[in-house]
Amino acid sequence: MSSKGKTVSPLGLRISAIGGLLFLHLPLFFIFLYAFTTEEKSFEFPPPGLTTKWFGVAWNSRPDIWPPLYLSLQVAAIATILALIFGTLAAAALSRTKFFGRESISLLFVLPIALPGIITGIALRSAFDIMSIPFSVWTIILGHATFCIVVVYNNAVARFRRLSGNLVEASMDLGADGFQTFRHVILPQIGTALLAGGMLAFALSFDEVIVTTFTAGQQTTLPIWMLSELIRPRQRPVTNVVAVFVFLVTLLPILAAYYLTREGEHTGGSSK
């Protein structure tokens, strides 16, 4: 490892790598920059002046921000809870038993995240129509849960596979029933994986647009509110202020999830 770390890569490779990263991340910088611009009707570059007044405006005089924010938080929270329950159950079932068609079912679980959101959206919309389920907060939550389950499932199934089946048997042998075994042996082993999966799921749901568009009725989630705001040439920097907020709300859990799973792999490895 250490000798590899010292090798110097060719200059061209380094420049193209830096270029690629800039291309991916520079637009984020503009989101931040335009949150401070003094020009409110269009995104002019360079900004004619810098101000922090839009943060005040967003906080004090734009009550239309709050209902979409609350809705997004609510949807993300409930979808994450559903995902934690069903994703864990599915991972437990599929990692512990072998049966014909197991791989196919595993693929079916992972499919919603591989499918384009628009397919999931259309499919759900027609399904809700056929079943005469009115569009509501709950249809949004169900839509989000389809891909949230995948994230939790993926995190949990990897950890379950490392969990020796003997630990469960050992726990039962020592007098613990199924629930006690889950609480004292399984949960401590998969806890960080679930936390990480849950945070990723929350972040995914919080900024989801496409599936939401197809499964929402009159409700507006925060990303949808932002989309509609961009069309109106009024107080545009307020949208950027909200975007900065969304950025932080989703970035922090993802970072935490990254560190949690990394640490989990580390301890999982050393116990072997």
Add this chain to the structure above:
Amino acid sequence: MSPAVRFQNVSRHFGSVRAVDGVSLDIEPGEFFALLGPSGSGKTTCLRLIAGFEQPDEGHIEIFGETVEGVPPYRRNVNTVFQDYALFPHMTVGENVAYGLMIKGVEKSVREAKAKDALAMVKLGGYEGRRTAQLSGGQRQRVALARALVNGPKVLLLDEPLGALDLKLREQMQEELKSLQTSLGITFVFVTHDQGEALSMANRVAIFSDGKIVQVGTPTDVYERPASRFVADFVGSSNVLPPEFAASHSGTPSWTSLRPERIEVVSDGAAIPSGYASVKGLISVISYQGAVTRITVVTEKLPLIASIPATTSLRKGDHVTLAWPKAAMVAMGESA
């Protein structure tokens, strides 16, 4: 008094595989009992049937007179030492040992004291706060043992308990397990594929082949009087003599076992002692094994293996006369 473990005609199938096939067995209280057999012979499945991880498809199992079909592992008064020890990696050594007591709702100070005693019993006093990852294989084994014994099981099950240890440690643990079992008086049932381990540790041995028990007896029984060619071959090594050969050397006309160490080399011209049978042959293989030297002698009818003192001056190609007490020939059943 009812037996510690009773199997009545127990079968367990996995698909078309009869892992355990019509096994009947009584294990007496206080016995150190070995289930011996090659891999896939059904011995581990039998252990799992006692523990409750498997349920019989047919037959009846009792533990100390109580029927246990349908009783889950956590309601059986038996504990298991797993082959890979199955220590909980997120708990300390002390928490591992106290786990069973914690589940039973034993008060914290009491269970910590009991865990401490159990660890001292397996010579790991003072290890309560260690992480399991910091332990060697032999120490993990001892923790697993303490974790099982602290619950005061009526039967202790051990699955290939010494399989993962090196030779020196294995011999040491054999001694310790034996003395533990003697001092605690608990019934120990252990699974092994190592005949030496079974013979040296157990009071009685059941030998498994293809899901069936082929012989149950004391180590001396199964070694000295193997019931079948399989047992003769699996427990130690043996010359299996066909009926005609046995009959022509004053044995009974049936398949007969003759242990290599019972065969002696008679020096040229010396008389064959009375009560001995003998045969002439040529040494085709000679292999030095430390304590003894093993020779393969080609005779007119069949090759014979003999263990002779390592001080021998015999060489490959020498003509020798082999002799053995007639009583050393043990007639067995026809079956393989």
